[in-house]
Amino acid sequence: MMEPGHAAPQQLSIGQLLFSPAQYDPRQEIVYRDRRLTYADLRERVQRLAGALTALGVGQGDCVAVLDWDSHRYLECFFGVPMLGAVLQTVNIRLSPAQIRYTLEQTRPRVLLVHPDFGGVLDEVGALDFVPVIVPMPDEDSADACAYENRLAAAAPVFAFPTFPEETTATTFHTTGTTGLPKQVYFSHRQIVLHTLSLIATYATQPGHGRFDRSDVYMPVTPMFHVHAWGIPFMATALGVKQVYPGRYEAARLLALQRREGVTFSHCVPTILKMMLDDPSGGELTGWKIVVGGAVLTRSLAAEAQARGIDIFCGYGMSETCPLLLISHLDPAALGDDDALDVRVMAGRQAILTDVRIVDEAMQDVAIGERGELVARAPWLTRGYRGNEAASAELWRGGYLHTGDIATRNAGGYVRIVDRLKDVIKSGGEWISSVEVEDLLSRHPAVAECAVIGVPDPKWGERPLALVVARTGVACDPAALGAFLGGFVDQGRLPRYAVPDRFEVVAALDRTSVGKIDKK
Secondary structure: OOOOOOOOOOOOOHHHHHHOOOOOOOOOEEEEOOEEEEHHHHHHHHHHHHHHHHHOOOOOOOEEEEEOOEOHHHHHHHHHHHHOOOEEEEOOOOOOHHHHHHHHHHHOOOEEEEOHHHHHHHHHHOOOOOOOEEEEOOOOOOOOOOOHHHHHHHOOOOOOOOOOOOOOEEEEEEEOOOOOOOEEEEEEHHHHHHHHHHHHHHHHOOOOOOOOOOOOEEOOOOOOOOHHHHOHHHHHHHHOOEEEEOEOOOHHHHHHHHHHHOOOEEEEOHHHHHHHHHOOOOOOOOOOEEEEOOOOOOHHHHHHHHHOOOEEEEEEOOHHHOOOOEEOOOOHHHOOOOOHHHHHOOOEEEOOOOEEEEEOOOOOEOOOOOOEEEEEEOOOOOOOOOOOHHHHHHHOHHHOEEEEEEEEEOOOOOEEEEEEOOOOEEEOOEEEOHHHHHHHHOOOOOEEEEEEEEEEEOOOEEEEEEEEEEOOOOOOOHHHHHHHHHHHHHOOOOOHHHOOOEEEEOOOOOEOOOOOEOOO
């Protein structure tokens, strides 16, 4: 309770990240492919967007949904929609049409902003009678008065944003899994601002590699629909750095933008990193810091990136965690028995303001080096799944958010993800880490990608099966792969029962909507 005469505390708002940055140069650039804006343009366009949405009937609590590639328009929506007190829904463009329809039926957006590339997807989604307004967002100039740019041009350049409690919901999106319907998570202004401040404190105070500060040039290579592009656009804007948005991900374009614009900091999943490294236009990539997350980064892929000059390291989180929990910044004093490359591919150590534990089934902490489930608390974790009380209660069982990841921690505090609870293989009463086997198998020179899955076995219950994608132009002999893993058995690095009984060479691995390998 406030004492009489004292002012009410200022509420945290996403707008503070835009209008109270660490540095503000109105001429600093925001690049979308070949288009250049300034931070002064960004501020004005955010206000015009707010005015345009208000004219369409958007008010506090209403939802505005977006289907777009990574663009300056998306960045404007990151600010303009929640600053109205409305809720920004970042629609996963890689979901099936039926799943996209399901997510929109849950949120009932007042306005849907759509890049023309997704017109065909909307045709498959079916009639959206419950969406009052659909606004096209073409890259080119359009004579359509309803188009995004024309609506902004018709709006006033100044907008008086409302005030509201910091616990007001700012964003929402749907998690994806291999089974069941997508689940809706949501985040408040307070959560996103605190997450952004943790990102700044975690990255900008890093003294060595992996630092992100006001001298950097930022380009996302993780879709903006995926956990706010890991929250980095909010941090980049709050620091006032140059930002580069590539649109649709094409390896040659990403590499060309990196060279042309002097990009120094990006983030991506291992699949996209591999795509860029394999592109013939790549060349030397010195000076590019890339944080990898979303899936386990193998040692061999990290070594390949380092050999090309990339400062590679990992971050860990999930849709439910906004997402940052851990970061694998190197601390020479804490490496212990692990070498620097081993640490770079770990999930990392706790980010500032996070509480991360590894526990057994009774929620008791396990010893250093022992396996358990990774659970977490932080001020920005989603409070649950909207409309799904049972799943929310399971997510927060015991007062901590359950990640579903099996992990270990070394003496230096670095966490290594061993497997997903749902992916770990139990053979003859012994647990086999699919991630561990994949990491070793990926070191074979013929292996481009691999996935190890459990298949039913009448004698052992389950046995591991390895699915392997061969490197282009390289013969891949299944028998040789078994012998290769046998070498790690002889070294004591892998139990013999963990070597797969079968190795199948496949053209590609199935993936989820966010690029993770779909083991189901």
